[in-house]
Amino acid sequence: MPEERTYLIERNGLTLKNELDASSPKFLRDRYAIAGVGETTYSRGSGRSTRALGTWAVRNAMRDAGMEPGDIDGMLSYSGNDSTFAPFIAGDLGIRLNFYMDVHGGGSSTEALVGIAMGVIEAGLCKTVAIFRAMNGYSEVRIGGTGARSAPPVTGDQLHSRAYGWQAAGQMFSQTFMRHMYDYGTTPEQVAMVKVAHSHHASNNPKALYPKRVTVEDVLNSRFIVKPLHLMDCCIESDNATAIVVTRAERARDCPRPLVLIRSVAGRVCKPRSDMHYQHGPISTVAGHYAKDILWPNAGLGPGEVDITGSYDAFTFTTLLQLEDYGFCKKGDGGGYVSDGTIQLGGKRPNNTSGGHLCEGYTHGMSMVIENVRQLRGEADDSCPAGQDGKRQHTFDYSEGGCRQVKDAEITANLGWAIPGTGSAMVLRKG
Amino acid sequence: MAINTEYFGMPLGIGDLDLENLAFFRYCAEHHFHLQACVECELFRYPPTTACPWCGCLESRWMPVEGKGAVHSYGEVHHAIQSAFRDHLPYMILLVDLDTQLGRPTEHEALRVAGNLTLPDGKLAPPEEVRRAGIGSRVRMVFTDVGEGISLPQWTLDQDAGQPEAPWRYPQE
Numbered sequence: 001m002p003e004e005r006t007y008l009i010e011r012n013g014l015t016l017k018n019e020l021d022a023s024s025p026k027f028l029r030d031r032y033a034i035a036g037v038g039e040t041t042y043s044r045g046s047g048r049s050t051r052a053l054g055t056w057a058v059r060n061a062m063r064d065a066g067m068e069p070g071d072i073d074g075m076l077s078y079s080g081n082d083s084t085f086a087p088f089i090a091g092d093l094g095i096r097l098n099f100y101m102d103v104h105g106g107g108s109s110t111e112a113l114v115g116i117a118m119g120v121i122e123a124g125l126c127k128t129v130a131i132f133r134a135m136n137g138y139s140e141v142r143i144g145g146t147g148a149r150s151a152p153p154v155t156g157d158q159l160h161s162r163a164y165g166w167q168a169a170g171q172m173f174s175q176t177f178m179r180h181m182y183d184y185g186t187t188p189e190q191v192a193m194v195k196v197a198h199s200h201h202a203s204n205n206p207k208a209l210y211p212k213r214v215t216v217e218d219v220l221n222s223r224f225i226v227k228p229l230h231l232m233d234c235c236i237e238s239d240n241a242t243a244i245v246v247t248r249a250e251r252a253r254d255c256p257r258p259l260v261l262i263r264s265v266a267g268r269v270c271k272p273r274s275d276m277h278y279q280h281g282p283i284s285t286v287a288g289h290y291a292k293d294i295l296w297p298n299a300g301l302g303p304g305e306v307d308i309t310g311s312y313d314a315f316t317f318t319t320l321l322q323l324e325d326y327g328f329c330k331k332g333d334g335g336g337y338v339s340d341g342t343i344q345l346g347g348k349r350p351n352n353t354s355g356g357h358l359c360e361g362y363t364h365g366m367s368m369v370i371e372n373v374r375q376l377r378g379e380a381d382d383s384c385p386a387g388q389d390g391k392r393q394h395t396f397d398y399s400e401g402g403c404r405q406v407k408d409a410e411i412t413a414n415l416g417w418a419i420p421g422t423g424s425a426m427v428l429r430k431g
Numbered sequence: 432m433a434i435n436t437e438y439f440g441m442p443l444g445i446g447d448l449d450l451e452n453l454a455f456f457r458y459c460a461e462h463h464f465h466l467q468a469c470v471e472c473e474l475f476r477y478p479p480t481t482a483c484p485w486c487g488c489l490e491s492r493w494m495p496v497e498g499k500g501a502v503h504s505y506g507e508v509h510h511a512i513q514s515a516f517r518d519h520l521p522y523m524i525l526l527v528d529l530d531t532q533l534g535r536p537t538e539h540e541a542l543r544v545a546g547n548l549t550l551p552d553g554k555l556a557p558p559e560e561v562r563r564a565g566i567g568s569r570v571r572m573v574f575t576d577v578g579e580g581i582s583l584p585q586w587t588l589d590q591d592a593g594q595p596e597a598p599w600r601y602p603q604e
Contacts, residue, residue: 145512153435153442156449159456160478163443163583164547165508165516166524174506175526182504182566182599220603227507227521227601273484278526279477281539283504 029300032118032262033252033431035128036065036245037370042209042361044138046239051084054134055092057241061130062093065245066256072245073098074129076117078109078364082141082148083134098126105268107312108287108418109133110244110365111426112267117246127247133366134241143237143362144168157275169314170234174226176420177317180284181228183332186320188228190335192219194316194351195232195358197344202355204345204382204404209238210359213400219316233316235357242366244373249431258377259431263411264299266291266425268418277421287423288325288415295326295413299427303327306427307409308375309349310368312417313356319343322415322423323351345398345406353380353404365416369426372412376430380405436578439515443581451479454493459582462574464498466542467491475532477542485536496542498572499589500529502564502598503543519555523548525586527570549573549585556587564588565598 038060040046040053048056054077062072072095075086079102086100099120103109110131117129137143145168154162161167180186196216202208214232222231252259269291272280296302303326311319316338324334328349337343343351354360354371361367374380379392382404387393394405409430416424434456435444445452451467455478458465466475469483470490482489506524511517525548528541548556548564553575556564564570569592574582588594 150441150512153444154438155444155446156452157478159443159445159452160545162441163438163577164524164545165439165511165513165522166506166545168512171506171508171512171524174524175504178506178566178601179504181601188601188603224507224509224521226509275480276478278543278545279484279540281541283526283543 028118028122029263029298030261030429031249032121032246033249034244034260034262034369034373034428035247035252035255035257036061036063036067037243037373038062038064039242039367039370040240042207042238042240044209044238046136046139049084050082050134050136050140050241051088051092053136053239053241054084054089054132057134057243058089058130058132059093061243061245064257067128067245069094072128072130074117074120074126075100076113076129076131077102078105078113078133079135080104080106082136089132089134099129106364106418107314108268108365108416108422108424110369111265111414111416111424114246114262114426115265115267118262118265121246121248128251129246130243131246132241132243133364135364136239137362138237138239143235170226170229173315173317173420174229175278176283176286176321177228177315179282180317180321183282183284184335186335188220189216190339191233191316191320192216193339194313194319194343195219197338198313198352198356198358201345201350201353201404202359203400204398204402205355205360206383207381208355208360210236211355229315229317235314235362236359238361240361240363242363242370244366244369258379260373260376261429261431263301263427263429264295266294266298268422268424269294271421274421277419283420284321285331286321286325286417286420288322288425291423291425292326295425295427301411301427303413306349306411306413308353308372308406308412309343309351310356310372310412310414311351312365312368312415313352313358314417316358318417319351321420322417326413326415326425345404350406353406365414369414372414372428375406375409376412376428378405378409434580436581438577439513441513443577445581451481455479456581458493459574459584460580462582464496464572464584465493466496468494474536475542477544496529496531498584499592500527500544500570502526502566502568502570503528503541504566505564507561507601521558521561522555523561523564525570527586544584546572546584546586549575549587551587553585560588562604565600567595568598569594
């Protein structure tokens with residue numbers, strides 16, 4: 001549709017390059033940015049409501065973007081009957097909304113909502129969107145599945161799951177993980193290296209709740225929760241809120257922080273039979289297998305060009321499976337990939353440099369996006385001393401308590417996981 | 432008519448309008464295993480759905496399916512979420528590939544039916560029985576009577592079938 005292409009060129013005020021084709025989804029490549037990021041303290045026992053936490057995080061992200069309440073007119077959030085809706089957060093901060101939406105969901109939401117934010121801004125519904133996730137995942141609705149999460153009556157589809165004591169995330173995913181070991185010979189020692197790597201990263205993150213470095217033996221000697229998961233294969237439960245601000249690239253250029261552009265998004269891509277994905281094999285293949293065919297073509301690059309990954313680590317295994325299915329290594333070689341040093345700081349492609357959900361705090365994915373934004377800005381908030389210009393002088397010494405900034409980071413990928421059958425992803429680049 | 436009962440400390444119910452699950456569990460209550468077969472492409476599906484996942488046809492008929500198969504994968508719970516399961520640790524959550532319709536409509540598909548590993552009487556399997564089961568184990572379906580109108584399909588090791596010499600189990604016991 002030539003007319004539509006002309007419209008897009010005028011609207012964006014940019015020259016149409018050969019690679020940009022308005023008839024394909026990739027025409028928004030680099031047109032949007034994450035202008036601000038922010039979070040609360042990570043804690044176990046916040047002593048505050050999710051409303052207070054959400055307000056705190058959105059305010060931090062807004063200020064990070066150099067914005068005032070009047071600069072934000074869109075808001076998105078995600079939750080599972082455990083949070084506060086956008087109008088209350090916006091109301092508390094004096095933000096008048098032209099658009100908002102609160103969606104149900106967890107770990108595949110951040111990247112998908114970035115895509116929605118881009119879409120509604122592009123459609124003219126609003127101009128700048130704050131996205132937040134506020135949760136008391138330890139002190140109110142526990143992420144591990146005890147308490148409120150196990151209380152509702154077992155009805156409908158859950159008669160075929162919860163009735164079997166099959167309901168917490170680790171229980172639900174255990175068959176996928178186990179089958180991966182069976183199919184590909186993945187070993188417990190290899191898998192444990194994900195926790196080892198992330199704990200090393202957390203030891204250089206003053207925000208992290210669990211900054212202690214652990215060994216493979218520590219992981220394998222921790223008690224079983226549900227085989228093949230030991231306690232240390234599982235993420236932590238924490239109370240916190242996280243927020244990001246999405247706006248047009250040209251608007252973001254006026255913001256104080258270094259520019260971080262959104263290169264590509266894939267949102268809640270599903271395997272067949274999204275109701276009961278185990279019906280479609282191989283069950284050791286996850287949604288990334290499908291999402292990669294949207295993510296990489298839209299980004300115009302492939303996994304080989306990515307400097308840092310943020311692969312959802314609800315469990316050690318989820319990181320491994322996603323890295324594999326997004327093509328960072330051959331299918332089945334994930335065990336080798338996560339245990340050969342590649343994913344550690346100082347390695348070829350570090351993963352979850354903040355320590356992620358296994359060590360920093362559990363945020364349903366948003367904290368890994370925040371971390372990658374800071375990495376691309378060159379502003380990882382480690383313990384390196386500030387110089388005279390107020391900026392951190394990164395040492396790139398990754399020993400315990402030291403630096404966690406990745407040198408010359410230009411491209412990052414976030415891989416978000418809801419269940420084995422559903423995932424989202426996003427590629428960011430330094431502006 | 433709606434069904435409401437309790438099992439392992441969990442309220443369990445089927446609503447008036449959940450016709451598919453009402454039908455499924457009506458058969459289970461009689462210790463029969465029936466699945467919906469599409470009236471057009473004739474493929475079975477599990478669990479109950481409102482249309483055929485392969486052709487979208489809304490019409491189906493309930494047909495008997497043999498409750499035999501092999502363990503495709505499992506999880507072995509050592510830390511219970513629901514407190515009533517704490518007395519039965521570890522317990523297994525199996526995904527079983529039924530012999531019926533295995534590898535159809537594509538090579539990677541099967542009717543993968545969930546359930547716990549139980550003894551032939553439908554009670555959760557004790558630890559020594561759990562250690563005998565793994566990927567590849569041959570199992571047959573039994574039922575656990577939960578309450579009025581609800582029995583759960585479960586799996587027990589099939590003594591009459593040839594078992595693999597050593598079913599695959601997680602390497603760390």
